[in-house]
Amino acid sequence: MNRNLQLLWNGFLPENPIFRLALSLCPAVAVTTSVKNGLLLGIAVVFVQVFSSCTVAIFRSFIHPRIRIPAYVLIIATWVSVIDMILPVVSPEAYKQVALFVKLIVVFAIIISRLELFASKEPFVPSFYDGLGMGIGFTFGLVITGAIRELFGAGKLYGFDVLGFEPLLIMILPTGGFFVIGFIMATFNYLEFKITGKIPKSGGAH
Amino acid sequence: MRIHRFWMAAAAAFVLLLFVLGPALASTPGTGSFKKDKEIEISFGIPVDESWATNPANYSVYEKPDPDIKMAVVSVSLDPRKVTATLRFKDTLNKAAEYIVEAKDIVSEGKVIGSRSFMVKKSEVQILFSLLIGAALISNYVFTKYLGLCIFFGVSQKKETAIGMGMTFTVVMVLSAIMCWALNAFVLVPYHLGFLKVIVFIGIVAIFVQAVDTMLRKVNPYLFKRLGVYLVLITTNCIILAVPLDNALKDHGSLESLIFALGAGVGFAIALFLMACVRERLEVCRVPRMYQGLPIAFIVTGLFALAFLGFSGLAIF
């Protein structure tokens, strides 16, 4: 049980997919103009990650190593298609904003890399927690980026007005997104430096 | 050297293709074209009588879905050869829409030779060109749509790799987009299988990349050695999937899909190249320690995006 919690925590901060592993950066900029969008895509990623991890963990003995990657892609694509069909029913308006990115979850490096690195070697339960942890970490990244951008760019948080001053429109434009992620990454580096005393190696993107 | 020859051959093939398709793209008889905001030009092909041609009452013009509501023609002018008439309207025309110009009882050399109607819309070449510029610069996938970032940050450290990746990506992009288009147009849409788009497109891309990889390994080991590494990475590039999806969403035809994919590929290559140039320079910059690596790369990309805002709203035609 302890290990499972560890796995959850791991995906949340120490190996946060966006800020530490620097994987799947595209949606981190694209959909984070508001907390709501970030949350929605995050949920979709949690869904796909968890289900794909579980699927792979269950069927890992059946999947021939030589067709491992195509099989993973197929599995991910299936779950992506599923969530892509479910979301517009659940939340049609919000879905419009993230529609393209829900489909693009297929090519998010984070998912396939967790399948390859974790779920293909571990049984069902740890895979579930790993998938959940990564998904939550991803969602956390999207939400925090979305929160900063929405707060400064539109003066709102989750759609509610909170800011008195004139918003900085740039924050909801691409430029602002790139800036915010750059600053958050630097902050993570700084925190790691403060905590561990080691100069962090910046993650190479994949 | 051999690698250059390869790209030259590819470019030559593309130009040849354009030549073959050129006649098909050329304006067909019975069409007119937009001139300025309030003008349409039509060509009769034969000299017509000036007194007839310059009378606005002889024309009826409407936007395609509104045949019952005519546009007010203010004046008509005829060119010195008396072949081409320019119609001037009261209101600004919407160049994205299609207009029908009907010329009633055309009089040529004193004889009435019947009525003709002209279809006026942006020419195919203009549309394609706009599509190309749009995908490459105005809505650059990296700087304005934030796609392909993983590869963008991963491969932009050295100029040479950036160029290799850019070219390889463009070629793979165009070819796989064409295949996706074909499958979508001939299979998915007719059989109402739209919900399989994601799975089918990613399948095509993966299989195609694998096939190119295998063939290149056998056919041209030299090229494979140079470009093989990028091939593997291409499958994880969002753009390769986003372009076919965009094509399907916007109902692009075959040529439009091709040009759109080409634009997206070129746009990605441009972004990669520019970023690589800047990052090579960043290598020797005194970037604060916490910002070294990805954080500064993000900030630089943000500044690129800021500069690329200059292209927003660009409409050549």
Place this chain on the structure above:
Amino acid sequence: MAGATFPRGGVHPAEHKELTEHLAIEEMPPPQQVVIPVSMHFGAPAKPVVKKKQEVQEGDVIATVEKALGATIHSSVTGVVKTIESRPHPTMVRCDAIVIDRDPSAPPRVYEPQDWRKTTAEQLLAKVKDAGIVGLGGAGFPTHVKLSPPPSAKVDTLVLNGAECEPYLTTDHRIMLEHPQKVVEGTKVLLKILGIKKAVIGIELNKADAINAMTKAAKEASGQDEFTVAVQGMTVKYPQGSEKQLIYSLTQRSVPGGGLPFDVGVIVQNISTTLAIFEAATLNKPLYEKVATFSGRAIKRPANLKVKVGTVLSDVAAYLGGTTNDLTKIVSGGPMMGFAVSNLDVPITKTSSGVLFLSSSETDTGTYGPCIHCGWCLEACPMGLQPKEVAIYVEAGKGHQTEKFGVFECFECGCCAYVCPAKRPLVQFARLAKIQVKKHG
């Protein structure tokens, strides 16, 4: 008259030659003590062949180099060897030196003139070697080695460097003005040694009187032998006197990077060297005296002096009336490529073409700032290199990646640093870059 010149780069700093160019060469009385370093040339240091307290005559060999590249060193005074110990050196900080106390009673040595035309080329070369002559312009490359190009090289032209493009220095100028015949004769000696017929003397146009004198001397001498000596005026631009630039200006040939002048059929010699060769060939006089410019606004009486090798700067300064309070920097050599010396205990060596006593208004001692990419260094670099990039790479700890900018073609002329508005020490960065590239393999 448009002078010959090289195709790119170069600067034209304020000349400051007016301080000494009109002053005739003056012989400085020999000092009480001379300090003769064993390393005054390119190559291995010479080994002393004298002992402490040994008596030596003016012109006696006191140190030799047996096998390695090097040059013989002679005593510049008659006296007693006081000691052999480490002493300050203008370019090497410290170096072993033979210290000789002069015998004030000894008369100056007198040499008998001979006709060099009766000597063979081989004998002349041996005389050059025995006289311990080295290139007096800069690095001090042993002249007899330079005069023996490999048989594969097809040398056809001798180029004499009378550019003297460094500000302040007027040594060559005065020599050409006062001893044009000797220079021309020396040139002929050189041509004979090399076995070629043609020599060109390049002189910057700001030395019109020297050009006239040399042209006249060359014309007068033209009938005597089969040799042709031409004088060519050159545009006033630093570094006109640099080997590669000079060769291009005078012959339009460019020496490729890593190559030597004889690769394009040229041998280059300095004016002072030529004079020394003349003296070696006609008088058998070794090189232990030389003309040098002592200038700058911080010395009371600037002058062109003929001094004994080994004379310590303090003696020279005393002879010239001392230095002013405003003395900020002492430079051995020209202001562009010379070395700053820390005190007046430094001796004059064979390669000292001048010593500058600079006041604070003449030199720059400020700190440097970041590169602003103005590109002036690119414009100024006579070799077409990118000094700013080299410096930035070195600063970023990537000095080993600078070979692509051609650092090894850099001969440290200092044009880049001269124009740099951020006062960046670009020459020093280039030196570091060379070291780091070599270390990196």
Place this chain on the structure above:
Amino acid sequence: MKEILKITASLTGVCVAAALLLGAVFAKTEHARKASEERIKQETVQDLLGFGAGNIPADLKIYKIHRYVVKETDGKVLLGYVVPLKEKGFGLVEVDLSGKAVKTIPIQAEAAQLADKSGTDAVLKQALPKGTEATYAETLYVADRGGKRLGYVVPGVTQGFKNFVRLMVSLNPEFVVTGVAITESEEDPGLGDKIKDDFFKNQFVGKTLDLLKELKVVKEPLPGDYLPALDPAVAKKDRLSPEKISEIRAKHVKDDIYAITGATISSRALTTGVQETVRKFVYRLGILDAALKQENVAAAF
């Protein structure tokens, strides 16, 4: 060989499982997705008519009229309106370009089939003689309450600063604008994008047909007292009573449209769009009503 078989088998297995799963999900969600899309559209129309969520009277009926451009085999161009009939079924009322009624073709179909463009296209293909082309143009909405026309919602399109702006205008039976909605636009955020804001688009509310014809865009600042009446959020903050709001609006009803600062082009574009949309609609509705009368078609509205 055995290995290849095994690989093939497992891949096939994965594919079949995926296909089954997807098929099942598709079957379950497709209907729901369409319904929710339709619901969104419906809600926009209801909003424009002034019926917010939870405030919809039971006897409110919203009818759709699909307009088609019909090209007959002889090249003659007609306009066709698919109208719901009082009794069961639908009719395609065809009028010629000068506005004269030509004929009415009865259509037998369920309302659900005619809910959107693709469905109607398919039905018309069946109903029309071969060779006749029917091209969909737009869908108009007529709201009806207890047999009385309550208002109309009309879609329109205009050229904005950068691209199309799609809009919807609601009118009451006297053709007074009751609301404007922007359904699609790509105007600059912070500038032209403000055409979506209440303070701007509510300026059109209350404009009569005559006022609309002469409507201009002025570059004057919005009068201070007008703003609260336009923007419900401000009105709420200022605690403005509905009576007060209508009083202020009445005072300013003859005003021209105050342009958005820095976005005169977009302001003008939307104004032109509303003018054109209403002008065309009023013209066409007159023709359609006349045609219905002449053809003796009992339309549902």
Place this chain on the structure above:
Amino acid sequence: MSPHIRLGRTTAGIMWTVIATLMPVLLLSIYVFGFRSLIITLVSVISCVVVEAISQKALGRPVSVTDGSAVLTGILMAFVIPPGVPYWLPLIGAVAAIFINKELMGGLGFNVWNPALVGRALLTASFPVYMTAAWIPPIDWSQSPLGVYLGGGVDAVSTATPLYVLRHYGLAALLEKFGDLSVIYKNFAIGLRPGCIGETSSLLLLAGGVFLMIRGIITWHIPVSTIATVAVLSWIFGGETWFTGNPLVHVLSGGLMLGAFYMCTDYVTSPTLKSGQIVFGMGVGLLTVLIRLKGGYPEGVCYAILLMNCLTPALDEWFKPKRFAPPKPAPVAAVK
């Protein structure tokens, strides 16, 4: 350390000389737009200097605000924003221009984009209303009190810039609003037109640019290629039909003069070699005309320069000095 003598030019000297040449422009701007322009310029300069000092302190670098580069950035940034903006606006631009664009990249000399223009572009994207609508017409001093425009109420007098009128209403409207062509030429050259604080006076900017050229601080390559390209292209494409555009109106309007002489020539962000500079200038001219005639903004100089700044590292790579004496290529080993 050799060389022991130096040319008497310093970075700070260059910066302050450039600043000095901008002072007449500032004075004229105060005359044309009132004391607002002075206040905005001061706010901009102070914000830039403060932001630079704070970020250098925070990043552990020596504080080097006296070299004038931050002051110059501040002045130039103020010069490219409209005079009617709120007084706090330049502060945000300064953060973008100095902290993000310059100090994070490594400080003076390492930024890829022109700081002042990054500030402007960011402000344009963030506060489009202020940056595209806060234009005020030239003051008629004979009828105005001294503190005119100083307070609020800028909205009430806002007007449109010549390029905006030209772009959206055509040449006829331009003539109607600003007078006959001869009047336009005269007023635009002097600077009596709506526009950004420091961009209006073509003549003073030209004079400043020529002065800098005479002093050898800038060369003609970039300004001339930029302005010539704009003139030629606007002549070809700027009119109703080909070759009927009015190049002079295009050259005198907008920020072309300020951009060509003071922004494009920024050492750090423009190519270092003359050949590269000419290509750079032509690129700026081309993009300026493209954006002005076909783009989404009436004025394109700012984005044109920023876009060409993206290319500067590549241009520096393509246009390298020709080596005087490169080593002979090594004999090519046989390729298998």
